Amino acid sequence: MMFTTAYTTFFCFVALLCAFAQLASAVPVQGKRDVFDPPILYPHAGTVWKKGQRHNVTWDISQAPKQITNRIGEIRLSQVNQSIFPVILATGFDILDSRIEVEVPWVQTGHEYTLVLFGDSGNSGPAFTIEGPSIFDDDV
Ligand SMILES: *[C@@H]1O[C@H](CO)[C@@H](O)[C@H](O)[C@H]1NC(C)=O
Numbered sequence: 001m002m003f004t005t006a007y008t009t010f011f012c013f014v015a016l017l018c019a020f021a022q023l024a025s026a027v028p029v030q031g032k033r034d035v036f037d038p039p040i041l042y043p044h045a046g047t048v049w050k051k052g053q054r055h056n057v058t059w060d061i062s063q064a065p066k067q068i069t070n071r072i073g074e075i076r077l078s079q080v081n082q083s084i085f086p087v088i089l090a091t092g093f094d095i096l097d098s099r100i101e102v103e104v105p106w107v108q109t110g111h112e113y114t115l116v117l118f119g120d121s122g123n124s125g126p127a128f129t130i131e132g133p134s135i136f137d138d139d140v
């Protein structure tokens with residue numbers, strides 16, 4: 001009887017340990033994700049682009065981690081404070097290049113624009129201006 005109790009106690013103890021071990025292994029390991037969110041340097045606040053011009057968009061890679069989850073970059077254009085980024089200016093480049101040449105698309109003027117650099121995650125740059133010409137620009 002004594003043996004059975006001791007055995008049961010021991011078994012319960014082991015089972016408890018196993019349960020804890022399982023619980024511990026279910027918790028994801030907090031590894032370094034190395035998300036790289038390089039800030040856009042150009043265009044900056046006050047920049048004016050004109051339709052059809054070509055410009056080098058540049059960003060700061062000085063804080064780049066050694067391991068980057070996704071090095072493939074994409075640059076999109078959107079109006080300031082809009083949550084959609086419908087215009088793709090460049091894609092498929094290496095985010096460590098720190099610059100990519102883009103052509104200014106024909107968009108409505110009278111709005112502030114911003115670029116978003118996508119890689120590991122999206123990062124909006126400063127607001128800047130794109131100028132026409134469109135005969136309706138003054139009506140917007
Ligand atoms: C963009 O930068 C590259 C490399 O410095 C240069 O060859 C090219 O002329 C630049 N493009 C523009 C539009 O300034």
Ligand SMILES: *[C@@H]1O[C@H](CO)[C@@H](O)[C@H](O)[C@H]1NC(C)=O
Nearest residue numbers: 079080081082111112113127
């Ligand atoms: C964008 O949002 C910021 C912060 O809410 C605001 O200060 C700014 O005026 C907005 N700009 C435009 C063009 O709506």
